[in-house]
Structures are given as structure tokens and as C-alpha cells.
Amino acid sequence: MDKTDTPAKRSKPGKRPTISDVARLAGVAPAIVSRALSPQRRPVSAEKKERVLKAADELGYRQNPLARGLATQSIDLVAIIINHMTDLSDLDLFDSLLDGVQMLGKQAIMIRVGSNQRIDEFLRNSLSYHVHAAVVFSDFADAGEVRELFHSDNVLMLNGRFDAQSHYITIDEDSGIRDLIRFARSRGVSSAALLTGRSSSIVEQTRIAAYRSACAIEGIEIQREISGDYSYQSGLEADFGAATPDAVFCTSDTMAMGVMDQLRAQGKHPPRDYSLFGFDAIERGNFGAYDISSVGFDRADFIQAILSFLQEPEAFPETGLCIPTRYIARSTG
Template identity: 50%
Template sequence: MPTIADVAKLAGVSRAVASRALSADKRPVSQDKRERVLAAAEELGYRVNLLAQSLTTKTVNLIAVVVNHIHDLSDLDLFDLLLTEIQAAGKQTVLIRVGSEEKVGEFLRRGIAYHVDAALVFSDFADAATVRRMFRSDLVVMLNGRHDRLSPAVIPDEATGIGEAVADAAAKGVKQASLVTGRASSQVEQARIASYREAFEKHGIGLVGTAQGDYSYHSGHAVAADLTGTDCPQAIFCTSDAMAMGILDACRGDFPGNRPSRFRLYGFDNLSLLDFDAYPISSIGYDKKAYVRRILGILAEPPVGEDITPVLIPSRYVPRLTG
């Protein structure tokens, strides 16, 4: 197998220069030397030994992304961007599905651990201390609302966007509304529901019905009939766009030209799909690029000490035809 010394010799540079040129990190080396090193590595069939590199740098350039599942449409928008930016920073991801608290316990009991530089935790089944034990790492970025004073966190400020959406409905004469929610076990969802209830009370809108889904299109489609009968509310708010899409398809007759005739419809997540003609659903979202940028900033320069302040990302209301 060719070595870094063979590459350096063929390129006519030192081993240090060859190593810098082949590093995923942006390290100083002239463009001419970098091109010679890359050409030499290609000619020899040389591949970087990540294990040997990790012993030197104490890093493996792997980031664990811990999720409940990936069937929500909102995951597609966020994770595609997140993985792209992590890879652009010279790292790769290992995706770990933790679909229950029992699964977290199984990880701990069996001693399953991945050697990673950091973990990004979206799953609402794991708290910060447990994830630190799972990965034997202090750099655990909590994105599920279950952070503690030792863990950095990035949190969308959802109350702002929710308040704007409810105010929009109130300004259009809405006096009664229903709410379609997701997993009750999620702390993020609990805070989201509390924000809706507070906004309804503030604007004099009565909550006349609730239904629980699982953030999926199917669950929204399934509850539509129960919410839109003869006692149909003037507005339905959903805590995910996918559920609102299911309701819209189940009630297309109530939206001629995608405009509401019996009730207004509001989603949550501001999916990129909503910018197309099929699902012009009024929604609430945050800047996903800013969200990912703050996560990458934490990975690049981890905060130290205790009582780490969570980073808040502002949300906003995005009006469309269904509202």
C-alpha cells in the first residue's frame, strides 16, 4: 500500500506539506503544491488512513446525529442541509435512530458507543447526561429541549411565529380554532402547544377541539373528518406542515383555488414544498440556514464551562393562500 512518504516523494514535497494538502481541514499550502500532491495521490492510489490520522489529531471527523426517525417531511429540508454543511467542514455523520426510551436504555446496557467528535441530538427520548454517557463525549449539542447547564443547545423561538400566526387569524375574524398536535412526550411539542394556548387566549380565540397525530401526512389526513364536520372550526392549526397537507388533501372541496371557504388552515415548519402550487399552506418557520450555521459554529468552537446559554433562533409567520 502506498504511504504518505511515497506521495510526498512523487510530488516533490515534504511529508508535512503532503499531509496538509490531503487534510480535510483548511490548512496552509500553496495551490501548486496541493495540486501536485493530489495528482501524486491519485496516481499511486493513496487513501488517507483515517484511523492513523485520528491517533494523531485525537479526532475521527465523525458526528453522530441522533433522531427518533426520519419520516417527517420536515426532516428532509433540515437534514439535507445539515449533512451538506457537516461534510463541507470535512466531517462525516453517523445517523442513529433512537425510537424509544427503551432503545436508549439498550444502548447503555449493551455498552454500545461510537467514537465520535460530537453528537447532535434531535431525538426527544434522550437527555443530555444520558447522551454524554452513550458517546463518552462532553460535546453533545441538544436540539430537543432536554439540555442541561453543561450542554450547548440551539432552540427555535417558536412562540414568536405562533403568536404572529394566531394574530393573523384573529385579524381575519377567527373566534374558534382546533389544534392538531404531535407526540405528547416531546418537550419541544409541549412548549409549542403551550405557546398556541397562550396566543389563543391573548387574541380571544376559543380552542374548540384537539387531535393528536404524529407529525405525518397520514395522521393529518386521518383526523380531518373528525375536525371538519358540521361543527367545523373557523381555523385549524397543525404543529407540522405534513399534518396540514394531509388535512388539505382530505378537504380539497373546502379550498377552491386553494383559498379557504369554511376554515383557515395553518401548518408549522415552513417546508420548501409549500412554495409550490399544490400546498400553499400558511406556516410558521425559522431560518434553517441560520440554525445549521449556529450548530456548526458550536462544533467548530465548543463552549466551555457550566451554565451554557442556549442559542435562540427566531421564528416567523409565513402567510399563504390557506390562511
């Protein structure tokens, strides 16, 4: 038996083999193993590569694709750029999205931006991975910044800040909001409060405009607009004045949950005392106590559109894709 191939030097039973284990069995340095197993052409002799492959096969060694991607800046990585992970509608979406990304044989890195300053900070510090693609949810990042940050032209914008060089998916919010407002009017709603999210967001600006327009058409007076940040807390602390309006329209379900709890503490319950409407249509099975009437879209279609881009960016429609919304009647309307 070769001196490099002794039982004591093999990986222990039940222990996942490492590059060092492969190197010991093959009688080479760990760096040679990395080169021999690299998906890119790296300088290593045919004889040593054969020894490494044989040792890796014997030990059952498999490279971790995420670790390999981070170490080599591999194109198997997908960057997903978000603001925060606090909105429940995001949690409703990301688990299925990450599962789909991994089913494509890729790995995701999630980058939490949080604010405009963070994007500037990333650029100043030259934080960069060479990624297969970047998917942008954050409303603080524009397409040019993302291309510069990740050195990739495969950029999918979901925040409305796309340009001529980027691909994009938009949500047709008008149709669902019009249906919601028509329904509210048919139930006798004539006055409302509108609780909004971050006004700096292009998507949110469009959403607010759609509510204003639909209310004007249907004859519903928006008596008060309240600025929030999509969070439960901003709904819990929203100031509706002395009298609760006929309805409260919220631009996220999470804020609507906060509103519901605030007014419940005052003895007011929807739909008996007021009508409550959210946006995002969070899966009702996850939050049964908050059966909030809402506007939503088919998340499966949305995720499939993202995955189709990641699988074949060059085949993605140049005109982008648009996902329709609809009003989803539940118990609070």
C-alpha cells in the same frame, strides 16, 4: 525493479487504490500501512513509514475519512440523533446540515432512535463511538444519556432536554405563533381545532402551550384538540367532528398537508371554507401543491449555529442560542 513492485501487483487503471495496493507496492503488511497513515502516533519504523508514504503518493491513495472514523473511532465523527426521517421538515433541513458537516472536514453518522426503548437498548448493548460531538434532535434522549453513549462532553441539545453540562439551541416559537394567531383573528377566525404532535416532547409541550395562550388572548376558542404524531397520516385521519371550525392549527406542516387532503375530499378548500395553518414553513418550492401558511425560522441561521458549535465547541455561548420564528403568510390562511 523490486519484486514487490511489478505492474501486475499495482492497482488496475481506473480502479481506486486500496490499502492492499499500497502494501504490495511498499513491500509491507496492510497493518503497517494503516499504522503509517494513521493521524495518531502508531508504532512503525521511519524507514517503513517513508516507503508507505511514497507508495501511497505514487498510487494516489487517499483514506476514506468515514471508514477510518468507524474503524478507529476517530474524533472526526459527528453523531446526529433523530427520532425518524418521516417528517418533511426534517428532510428540508438534513441535506444542508450534512453538507455543512462535511465542509468542516467531518463525517456524520445518523442514528435513528424511534422510541425511548431504543435509547435504553443502545446503552445496554454498549453501542459507542468516540465522536467529536453529538447533535441531538430526538426528544427521547437527554444530555446525560448522550454523553454516556458517545463518551463525549461535546453535546448539542436541540430537543429542550439540556442540562448544565450541555450546550443547546432553542427556537423562540412564541413570537411566530402569536403573530399567526393575531393574523387569524384579524381574518375573522373565532373557533379552531388544534392538531398536535407527540405530547411527550418538551418542545411540543411548549408549542401547544403557546397556541393555547395566544388563542386565549385573541379570543379564539379551541373547540377540539387532536393528538397526532407529526405525520401526514395523522392529519389525513384527524376527526374534526360534525362541523369544520373556522381554522385548523397544526403543529407541523406535514400534518397540515394531511388535513388539506382530507377536507379537500369533502369539497372543502382553504381559505374559502376554513383557514389552515401549519408549522415549520417547509420550502414552498418543494411542495407547490401545499402552499400552507405557517410559522418558520431561518434554517440557514439554525444550521450555521450548529456548525459553529461543531467547529469550536468551547467557544459556543454557555447560555445557548435562540433562533426567532415568524409567521409566513401563504395561500391557505
